[in-house]
Amino acid sequence: MTDLADATRLTLCQRIHRFVLVLERFKRNPNRREAYHALSAIEALREGRYEAGLECIRAAEFVAPIPEGLALLRGLHDDMTATELRQALRALIRPVDTDVPANGIAEASGPAATGGDATN
DSSP, X not given: OHHHHHHHXXXXXXXXXXXXXXXXXXXXXXXHHHHHHHHHHHHHHXXXXXXXXXXXXXXXXXXOOOOTTTTXXXXXXXXXOHHHHHHHHHHHHSOOOTTSOTTSOOOOOSHHHHTOOTTO
């Protein structure tokens, strides 16, 4: 059961990632419908509802309508950018690591980092 859940989670992550890549490749932001469904997929991923997430990202890919009761409401999906979608996905996949320096470059240690050789 765990293997199936892990495989489904990986599939969902990959589908969301590919969706964002396509947006970035065409240098455009998602429209309201795409953003709504993509955010729903990310939320389902966060909650561990992987099958529901796959349905949501499929709806984003096909630009399915926003559910009728929510269509007239303003929300995060109205002004979403591809970068914000990527950041939301990245926050779930790569939790913040406190060991990584602020500049994002891990500090090396050992002889190669100090310019010496292993014989010192």
